[in-house]
Amino acid sequence: MTGCRVSVDTVLFRLGLARLQVLLLRRLRPPFAGWSSLPGGLLHPREELQAAAVRILRQRAGLDDVYLEQLFTFGDPARDPRGRVITVAHIALVPPATPLPAGDASWTPLHALPRLAFDHRRIVDYALQRLRGKIEYSPVGFRLLPEEFTLTEVQEAYEAVLGRVLDKRNFRKKLLSLKVLRPLGRARKVGAHRPARLYRFEESRWEGVRDKGNVFVF
Amino acid sequence: MTGCRVSVDTVLFRLGLARLQVLLLRRLRPPFAGWSSLPGGLLHPREELQAAAVRILRQRAGLDDVYLEQLFTFGDPARDPRGRVITVAHIALVPPATPLPAGDASWTPLHALPRLAFDHRRIVDYALQRLRGKIEYSPVGFRLLPEEFTLTEVQEAYEAVLGRVLDKRNFRKKLLSLKVLRPLGRARKVGAHRPARLYRFEESRWEGVRDKGNVFVF
DNA sequence: TCAAAAGTGTTAAACGTACACCCATGA
DNA sequence: TCATGGGTGTACGTTTAACACTTTTGA
Incomplete structure (x- = not known):
């Protein structure tokens, strides 16, 4: 057969x-x-x-x-x-x-x-549904970003995936509280405005987050 | 080919x-x-x-x-x-x-x-992992129960799947707050103790729960 | 000095968690 | 009356959600 x-x-x-x-x-x-x-x-x-x-x-x-x-x-x-x-x-x-x-x-x-x-x-529809679900409790979102990124870029990625706008202050507070980003101490200058600090996602710091039952919802 | x-x-x-x-x-x-x-x-x-x-x-x-x-x-x-x-x-x-x-x-x-x-x-290992994850935000748990069940039976189902004991009062409070159970107004008598009230899961009431972003975590 | 994006805190409401006793029943 | 499992409330800490202004920069 x-x-x-x-x-x-x-x-x-x-x-x-x-x-x-x-x-x-x-x-x-x-x-x-x-x-x-x-x-x-x-x-x-x-x-x-x-x-x-x-x-x-x-x-x-x-x-x-x-x-x-x-x-x-x-x-x-x-x-x-x-x-x-x-x-x-x-x-x-x-x-x-x-x-x-x-x-x-x-x-x-x-x-x-x-x-x-x-x-x-x-x-495609099902993939989007799954991505939307998964980005809220797992760090897959960072796979859509370059190695070094600004907090605004992370927020834009989440907004693009979820299809809705998020509150800047709440988003940053939550994201930083997870302690999975390493600040690079450098900033990126683009255009006539304040430069944005750069960060990197530290895969190794993610483990603790799941274990604590902490999730990643905005 | x-x-x-x-x-x-x-x-x-x-x-x-x-x-x-x-x-x-x-x-x-x-x-x-x-x-x-x-x-x-x-x-x-x-x-x-x-x-x-x-x-x-x-x-x-x-x-x-x-x-x-x-x-x-x-x-x-x-x-x-x-x-x-x-x-x-x-x-x-x-x-x-x-x-x-x-x-x-x-x-x-x-x-x-x-x-x-x-x-x-x-x-089997992966199935258990998935079931554990899913029972926390979806009503699949009721598929492990008969049509009519007591709150203690629901809790036992959750404990069996999650592999840990849950607080009775918190479990009941959360479960009832979801408003997905219909009390049948009847009780089941077994043994020398207070009879347990019977409930039924109302699939149709679940929709609102997901929409409200409400989840099912214990 | 202006425009543009970066960065920052507080408050109120909802939710999660810990915890102990009375109730109804049949033996 | 006792043993058994059913049923209930409160207080505290944490998390979420709503909300607006100051900072830094280059043009």
């Missing part, structure tokens, strides 16, 4: 202009020729699921070293008109400076998605 | 003697003959993933009408010695009165698991 085909699709998020963006590819051939789709591809015979997602992001978008987690497995028997393919969807996050990928790939703002091939719209 | 095989495995939880139990099957044939394993089986060609889980629970454990949700997809290329099989793991919850299933299936307390076939131990 042989099985069905298995693919891996990835919803790759990045921040652009204080908006969440998703990486989409333009499909060149049927089915759904001319439509946009998530970067994805078939699982190789001896490949881990996550390794497949990494390989596909490298091949199709020239990206390396991204944060990845499994999202959900979509198995509607009719999701691919060519025949049964179940897909293991993933979420990936990259910092804003990530270079614009090759020709047929582009960053698309989440609020202006075109029609997507297959059930990819459902996958 | 043909794919690998896809199976569906389910971690089926129930409460027994105020302890969490898992349904295990005894394997009759290799690989892992004589070991215990989760109820699982191969996905059929035109079958939804969740439908496969339902079918397998009916076939292998004689169960119907269980609460089911997808857990995670495990894809280690070496997880099955016979060849590549990726498995879409699910969590299922049933109330305590669920009849003891057929011959080769048995309820096993979580704290006394035998060696499990394949990577099933990892799957």
Whole structure:
């Protein structure tokens, strides 16, 4: 007895202009020729699921070293008109400076998605829902930021993901109280205003936060 | 190009003697003959993933009408010695009165698991972790209870899942403040002590709870 | 000196947590 | 009347949420 085909699709998020963006590819051939789709591809015979997602992001978008987690497995028997393919969807996050990928790939703002091939719209919707949930109790948000960032940038990331504005004073108070940021003692000067202090996220300090039952809600 | 095989495995939880139990099957044939394993089986060609889980629970454990949700997809290329099989793991919850299933299936307390076939131990561990997380912000806990229950039974369910004791007064205060239970105005008499009032979970009242950002933490 | 973004504290309400005794029942 | 589990309230500390002005800089 042989099985069905298995693919891996990835919803790759990045921040652009204080908006969440998703990486989409333009499909060149049927089915759904001319439509946009998530970067994805078939699982190789001896490949881990996550390794497949990494390989596909490298091949199709020239990206390396991204944060990845499994999202959900979509198995509607009719999701691919060519025949049964179940897909293991993933979420990936990259910092804003990530270079614009090759020709047929582009960053698309989440609020202006075109029609997507297959059930990819459902996958994107679910990915956003999951990201919104997760950012409130885990430090995934920092994966959307460069290594060194300002508090305003963190707040903008949270606002972009959650889709609502947050109170500056409360946000900073909460964020700093978690003691997971290391101040770099430097500031970044941009434009005719007060320079912003730079920080770095210290992964190692996060452990204590979960243990204390402390969460990360704004 | 043909794919690998896809199976569906389910971690089926129930409460027994105020302890969490898992349904295990005894394997009759290799690989892992004589070991215990989760109820699982191969996905059929035109079958939804969740439908496969339902079918397998009916076939292998004689169960119907269980609460089911997808857990995670495990894809280690070496997880099955016979060849590549990726498995879409699910969590299922049933109330305590669920009849003891057929011959080769048995309820096993979580704290006394035998060696499990394949990577099933990892799957059970992850399922418990997920259930613990989820019970704190969603009403899944009621799926482990009969339709009519006492507040003490709810608390015992939470204690069994979370693995720690909870304060009776605080638990009741919080639970009742959510306004998701309908008091039945009746009581259940058992033994030489005050009868316990019966309640029913009102699914329809849950919506407002999530919307208000209210959560379910003890 | 102006515009622009950075940075900062207080108060009131809600929530979480710790804690001990009376009630209703059947034996 | 006793043993058993059911049922209840208060006080304190912590967390959240609402809210506006001063600082630093370059143009």
